[in-house]
Amino acid sequence: MMTANNHVMETCILAGRIMLKSGAETYRVEDTMAHIAQAAGMDDVYSSVTPSTIILSYCDGDQDHTRMIRVFRGSVDLNKVTLVNQVSRHYVSGQLTLEQAHQHLLEIEQKKPQYPAWMQSLASGFASGSFTVLLGGTIWDMIPTMIAGMLVNKSIVYIEQVMRVKFFTEFLAGCVGGFFVLLMYHLFPDLHLNYMLIGTMLPLFPGMAVTNSLRDILAGDLVAGMSRGVEAVLTALSIAVATALVLSL
Amino acid sequence: MYVLLGLVLSFGSAVAYGMLFNVPVRTLLAGGTVGMLAWLIFKSLPVFGAQIGLATFAAATFISLASQWLSVKLRVPSTNFSTAGIIPLVPGSTAYKTMLSFVNGDYLQGITLAVETCVAAGAIAAGLTLGLSLFSIWKGIVARYAPKSAKAN
Numbered sequence: 142m143m144t145a146n147n148h149v150m151e152t153c154i155l156a157g158r159i160m161l162k163s164g165a166e167t168y169r170v171e172d173t174m175a176h177i178a179q180a181a182g183m184d185d186v187y188s189s190v191t192p193s194t195i196i197l198s199y200c201d202g203d204q205d206h207t208r209m210i211r212v213f214r215g216s217v218d219l220n221k222v223t224l225v226n227q228v229s230r231h232y233v234s235g236q237l238t239l240e241q242a243h244q245h246l247l248e249i250e251q252k253k254p255q256y257p258a259w260m261q262s263l264a265s266g267f268a269s270g271s272f273t274v275l276l277g278g279t280i281w282d283m284i285p286t287m288i289a290g291m292l293v294n295k296s297i298v299y300i301e302q303v304m305r306v307k308f309f310t311e312f313l314a315g316c317v318g319g320f321f322v323l324l325m326y327h328l329f330p331d332l333h334l335n336y337m338l339i340g341t342m343l344p345l346f347p348g349m350a351v352t353n354s355l356r357d358i359l360a361g362d363l364v365a366g367m368s369r370g371v372e373a374v375l376t377a378l379s380i381a382v383a384t385a386l387v388l389s390l
Numbered sequence: 391m392y393v394l395l396g397l398v399l400s401f402g403s404a405v406a407y408g409m410l411f412n413v414p415v416r417t418l419l420a421g422g423t424v425g426m427l428a429w430l431i432f433k434s435l436p437v438f439g440a441q442i443g444l445a446t447f448a449a450a451t452f453i454s455l456a457s458q459w460l461s462v463k464l465r466v467p468s469t470n471f472s473t474a475g476i477i478p479l480v481p482g483s484t485a486y487k488t489m490l491s492f493v494n495g496d497y498l499q500g501i502t503l504a505v506e507t508c509v510a511a512g513a514i515a516a517g518l519t520l521g522l523s524l525f526s527i528w529k530g531i532v533a534r535y536a537p538k539s540a541k542a543n
Contacts, residue, residue, distance in 0.1 A: 164411070165467070165469075169467065216412075217410075217411045217412065218412040219411050219412055219413045219414070219469060219470050219473075220413060220414045221412075222467055223413075223414050223466045223467060223470065224414075226466070226467060227465075230465075254412050255412050255414070255415065256409050260409065261409060261410060264405075264406035264407070264410055265406065265410055267402055267403070268402075268403045268406035268407050268410070271400070271402045271403040271406070272399075272403055272478075272482065274395065274399050275396060275399050275400060275403070275429070275478060276482060276483050277483075294410075335483070335486060335490070336483075338486060339482040339483055339485075339486045340482075343477070343480070343482065344407075346480055348407065348473045348474070348476060349411060349469075351514070351515070352469055352472050352473050352476070352518065353469065355518050355519055355522075356469070359522050359523070381485065381488075381489050384486060384489045385489045385492065385493050388490055389493045
């Protein structure tokens with residue numbers, strides 16, 4: 142049995158969990174949950190979010206309600222963030238009932254990534270290849286780099302399943318791509334190793350962490366911003382070490 | 391010819407990076423355009439004698455402003471555009487040269503290049519920040535919720 146009050150809490154927490162897992166900024170998660178709770182008629186709404194926990198509390202009449210959950214990282218999926226944003230906006234403006242909003246959120250949580258896995262690795266390869274040419278490589282450098290970029294993307298997915306250590310995953314994936322490029326360079330010495338190697342490491346660049354950390358710091362969430370910034374720096378360092386390892390061979 | 395190829399590739403790499411982050415389909419092309427224009431700014435300013443750091447800074451400011459504006463227009467979070475947009479600006483080659491110098495034992499050159507990399511990375515961060523701050527004059531930085539009293543607006 143679920144009372145109306147419980148339902149508000151469930152909906153807010155669900156929205157927050159999807160957003161935080163999919164890589165939203167913490168201030169956006171806080172705002173979304175607070176807006177939903179306020180629109181549901183709750184008083185004294187406070188939410189506090191760090192990159193790994195969500196705390197929401199509000200007052201319903203003379204009763205206090207607080208809930209805290211721990212969120213484990215998922216894969217970045219900005220489409221989900223956008224969809225949850227829309228649902229909360231529609232609910233606040235009265236176009237959806239609480240029941241409908243909850244239903245929509247459940248559907249969003251189950252959603253598969255928009256682009257299938259092969260398309261993502263193709264995109265990863267293309268990003269690598271085009272970055273190589275942008276930096277000054279030739280069209281011939283593009284082809285091995287594209288394959289290396291796809292390898293990097295695939296190996297992130299597989300290594301992540303085997304071991305759940307974030308930075309080591311990126312390091313190993315960088316090594317896989319780097320060694321492939323090095324092999325290609327030894328087979329075809331006309332290629333430019335430096336441009337290819339830079340391009341290969343591009344899909345590992347922590348773009349999400351950099352932008353989110355800045356936005357969080359500016360929004361006043363210093364703790365969240367700093368922790369995301371540290372994440373970005375550590376990722377960059379593990380890529381750098383992978384590059385150094387490939388270069389020193 | 392080089393410019394045309396660069397425009398196509400920077401567009402393509404921004405779109406591809408957007409796909410890696412699963413951005414919604416309707417923001418994909420807009421994100422690519424932001425990346426492309428940023429690359430154009432980044433490459434054309436040094437022609438007029440600007441330092442790399444300044445060019446990066448200007449391009450990052452543009453990315454930030456453009457993605458805020460697009461987020462209002464398309465009603466989606468602005469991260470959808472800015473994450474992919476900064477990709478053509480990443481100081482990949484100086485970072486690489488830094489590692490190369492360290493591996494070769496040329497520590498002095500390595501540290502020089504490391505500082506150069508940090509300047510470029512800092513310029514991206516500062517540019518994004520400036521864009522956000524400029525935009526907040528118009529929109530307010532985030533619609534921070536305020537308990538109860540401010541609910542009416």
